[in-house]
Amino acid sequence: MLRSLSIKNFALIEQLQVSFDAGLITITGETGAGKSLLLGALGLLLGKRADLSSIKDSANKCSIEGVFDIEKYNLIPFFEDEDLDYESETIIRREILPSGKSRAFINDTPVTLSSLNKLGLKLIDIHSQHQTLEVTTNDFQFEVLDALSETDREIQSYKRGLSLLKTKEKEERLLLDSQQELTKEHDYNSFLLNELLEAKLQSGELAQLEERYETLINIEEIQERLSGSVSLVSSEEVGISDLLNTLKANLSKIAPFSGKLKELSDRVHSVYIELEDVNESLQNELESLDADPEQLEEVSNRLQIIHNLQTKHTVSSVEELISIKEELEEKVSKTESLSDDIKEIQKEIETIKSQLDEVAIKIHKKRTKALPRLVSELEDILKSLGMSNATFKTSLKLQEKYLSNGKEELEFLFSANKGGAYGVLKKVASGGELSRIMIAIKAILSRYTQLPTIIFDEIDTGVSGEIAHKMADLMMTMSKNLQVFSITHLPQIAANGQSQYKVFKEDVNDTTVTRLKLLNEEDRIREIAEMIGGKQISDSALTHAKSLLHN
CATH class of the missing domain: 3.40.50.300 (P-loop containing nucleotide triphosphate hydrolases)
Structure with missing residues (x-):
């Protein structure tokens, strides 16, 4: 208040x-x-x-x-x-x-x-x-009826259920839309996925393949230069190894004479050991090389497969192809599992609808019981307000559709005169009647x-x-x-x-x-008397005013 x-x-x-x-x-x-x-x-x-x-x-x-x-x-x-x-x-x-x-x-x-x-x-x-049109609206009429039928608890339960139903129906629509969209792409996605699965891609393999390909395609030049390098190091006439060995022997004889000479001798000794190790590696690499046309073709074909997949999917690495493969696996799997998801949510929707129907019937029974009482009380009050012939004709019918406050359609018709036709309030009731x-x-x-x-x-x-x-x-x-x-x-x-x-x-x-x-009381008497008889207040108006005030 x-x-x-x-x-x-x-x-x-x-x-x-x-x-x-x-x-x-x-x-x-x-x-x-x-x-x-x-x-x-x-x-x-x-x-x-x-x-x-x-x-x-x-x-x-x-x-x-x-x-x-x-x-x-x-x-x-x-x-x-x-x-x-x-x-x-x-x-x-x-x-x-x-x-x-x-x-x-x-x-x-x-x-x-x-x-x-x-x-x-x-x-x-x-x-x-001028603000009574609210009474003509169906929502307001239901509000009044529900106050009499004491359906607040049921309506709150119904509204919670209706909200859940709308959420689940929205989820169903999204799943159906996804299924429709994914079904269109399913065959193509499956084809792309099979291509990638058959390729058996491995992370990092592209660099290895490219290196192997460069070795095989240039094997003759590699062998020739490796062989020449080995000769330079180990030739009996003027090989680098012999020359470095001679240098090492010379310096080792004078190394004891000073620290600097000792340092130089040690450095040359280290270089000689490193050279021997390099020479051994050169020989091992040379011995391991062998022209292999079949392997070259195999590596070339593998590279071609990967390059073709990269071009198709507009990527530049095997890792990106593997990521695309995983995405396609998810899409294909999702498409195949969507039917089960849709069936599950449709089952949930049917359960919710069944529960809503039960609550809606409870609401309907309470409203049906209260409606005649509402009409009777309204007609009695209106009679006391000078509308002795005012009557209402009402009906409450269950519908299939789930509405905001139940499943009913309320018809609330009015007639102000005996034998008069019934009509909706906003069309047949005057402003004063409303x-x-x-x-x-x-x-x-x-x-x-x-x-x-x-x-x-x-x-x-x-x-x-x-x-x-x-x-x-x-x-x-x-x-x-x-x-x-x-x-x-x-x-x-x-x-x-x-x-x-x-x-x-x-x-x-x-x-x-x-x-x-x-x-105050005296002011009220004069004010009411003035409302009765005008500015010139008469004794009879004052008397009438006192009577009204003290009645």
């Missing part, structure tokens, strides 16, 4: 601070006095967009703050989802700066207008004669669920006499379970409020401002 409202620098309101109690609160005042400004300020507080025209003094910011008691509204999950601090007494503030920039806060935490609007819908429900239907529905809902604060904005337009009394009684009954505001021109409703406020204008320093005043 709305505990207090503070408004600064908004339209004709310079500064306003007001507190509210529970129950029925009536707001009265002449036409044009500024009642709409209060609704405008509340609208901004609850997330509506603002502009600079909302600011009274363009040099200062406009500020609107409301304190709400939300303990009974079960809003902790909302605060957790929005990452906000929960307080049973929550403060909402909206600021419009002179620059036109708007800021919003919930318990001093900055929030977006979207978050503010979500919370606002849970805190205050504003109804005017207003009364809405207030009747809210009165029923208030008995079955915790509603937010309701503000009726002149929803009683066109009502008078005994019907006005009935409407006032209805609002009083509702106010036992929730906070109800009624902006009204009817003295019967004004008098029924546990508290009454008057909106009026006054001139202050050549400036017109809007005020909101809590009326």
Whole structure:
């Protein structure tokens, strides 16, 4: 419920601070006095967009703050989802700066207008004669029916199941699409994979093959040069080995004479040993070489296979070909296993549907039982509001399709006159009739669920006499379970409020401002008398006003 409202620098309101109690609160005042400004300020507080025209003094910011008691509204999950601090007494503030920039806060935490609007819908429900089309929507009609049928637990279970069903159906579609796409490529992928498998590729083999090929293709030149190298080293006439041996012998004889000579002798000795080792390796390499045309052809063919595969797959290494082979293996395997995956998920979908059908039937049974009661209560309330011939014709049919709140189609037809044709509400009900239907529905809902604060904005337009009394009684009954505001021109409703406020204008320093005043008993009598008889208050009007107030 709305505990207090503070408004600064908004339209004709310079500064306003007001507190509210529970129950029925009536707001009265002449036409044009500024009642709409209060609704405008509340609208901004609850997330509506603002502009600079909302600011009274363009040099200062406009500020609107409301304190709400939300303990009974079960809003902790909302605060957790929005990452906000929960307080049973929550403060909402909206600021419009002179620059036109708007800021919003919930318990001093900055929030977006979207978050503010979500919370606002849970805190205050504003109804005017021009805002009653909601009652004509199927979603709202189901909401009312479900409040009476107490299907909340089943509907939450159904919604969880429906969410899971949609997830699984999406997975099925993706698998079917993948299967269709992969099936097109399956044969080609299998062919490419077989080629790569038959090639029996090994990491690093390309470099080895290329080296072997270069050796075999140039074997005669290699043999010739290796043979010449061996001759240079070991020739008996002028071989490098003999010459180096002579040099080694010469230096070894003078090595003892100095350290430098000893170092030179050792170095030559090392070179001689290395040369002997090289010569041995040259001879071994020469002996191992043998022209082999068959091996050359074999290596050449192997290289050709690898190069052809590299060209086909636009890669430059065997490692990349091996990676492609692994990818193809995965694709081919996935294609072959997709059928099993699809069968498995289809089985899951059928199980979920079966469970959803069970819950939907439970919901249907509860709704079917509650629907006649809803119609009966609505017709009874409407009769008391002067619509004695108003009747409804309803039907609730199970469908095959899974809808957001069950598997039913609700038909909610209305006739205002005896023998009149039934039709959907938005086509056959007038604005005044819709207003009364809405207030009747809210009165029923208030008995079955915790509603937010309701503000009726002149929803009683066109009502008078005994019907006005009935409407006032209805609002009083509702106010036992929730906070109800009624902006009204009817003295019967004004008098029924546990508290009454008057909106009026006054001139202050050549400036017109809007005020909101809590009326005491004497003020209320005069205000109600004026609503009955006009500005010239008569004794009979005062008497009537006292009677209404004390009745």
